[in-house]
Amino acid sequence: MTDGNEAIEAAAERAKLTRWRNIPQLDGLPIDGDTANLREGPNLHDACLPLLPLIGVWRGEGQVDYPTMEGPRTFAQQVTIAHDGRPFLYHEARSWLLDAEGNVLRMAARETGWWRPQPDGSFELLLAHNTGILEVFYGKPRTQTSWEMGTDAVVRTVSAKEVTAAKRLYGIIGDGDLGYVEERAMAGQSLQPHTSARLERVVG
Numbered sequence: 001m002t003d004g005n006e007a008i009e010a011a012a013e014r015a016k017l018t019r020w021r022n023i024p025q026l027d028g029l030p031i032d033g034d035t036a037n038l039r040e041g042p043n044l045h046d047a048c049l050p051l052l053p054l055i056g057v058w059r060g061e062g063q064v065d066y067p068t069m070e071g072p073r074t075f076a077q078q079v080t081i082a083h084d085g086r087p088f089l090y091h092e093a094r095s096w097l098l099d100a101e102g103n104v105l106r107m108a109a110r111e112t113g114w115w116r117p118q119p120d121g122s123f124e125l126l127l128a129h130n131t132g133i134l135e136v137f138y139g140k141p142r143t144q145t146s147w148e149m150g151t152d153a154v155v156r157t158v159s160a161k162e163v164t165a166a167k168r169l170y171g172i173i174g175d176g177d178l179g180y181v182e183e184r185a186m187a188g189q190s191l192q193p194h195t196s197a198r199l200e201r202v203v204g
Contacts (some may be wrong), residue, residue: 019039022040023036032085034083035082035083035084036055036056038055038204044085046087047117048115050123055089060200061076062075062197063197064195074098074100075109076098077093078093079093079178088116091112111127121140122140123139123149132160133154133155134156135151135166136153137168147171148167148168151166161186163185165184166182167182169182177199177200180196
């Protein structure tokens with residue numbers, strides 16, 4: 001993890017390339033739209049300040065592995081974390097599998113949800129997955145630039161695979177990249193490493 005001064009310097013350098021970009025918006029919306037760029041749109045709600053470093057659009061690659069699959073496999077991912085001025089953050093992640101040469105094999109996992117900061121400094125993360133899984137995470141910041149969470153509830157549709165628990169750790173690492181690791185208990189397996197990725201900021 002980076003310290004405060006290093007993070008500020010890295011952010012300033014990175015912003016030379018990303019500060020002019022934002023997520024697209026359609027004209028004519030009579031309310032504030034989402035923004036992944038803190039220089040544009042509504043002011044960030046004070047309740048979201050502990051999550052501020054997460055806001056942006058992030059892209060990169062990672063590894064997925066589990067005893068029930070042939071692995072490890074390489075995937076690419078885009079994560080969007082945005083806000084509309086209210087006391088929560090919007091979350092979307094899209095992934096696709098890559099072959100050994102980095103070519104796209106097929107689309108993979110997709111999730112959407114909400115980061116909900118709480119008055120005591122903790123937060124909730126609600127996620128819905130395209131695979132029929134709904135998860136409620138509770139977590140706390142570990143530092144100013146890292147956040148750890150675990151599931152309190154996992155609900156699945158009748159057609160979804162068995163998932164019973166998950167943990168995640170997000171952090172700003174290196175020169176300002178977003179890194180994360182996830183553990184998952186599913187298909188009769190105990191909680192263990194499942195995915196990890198390192199993503200570069202492309203917006204914000």
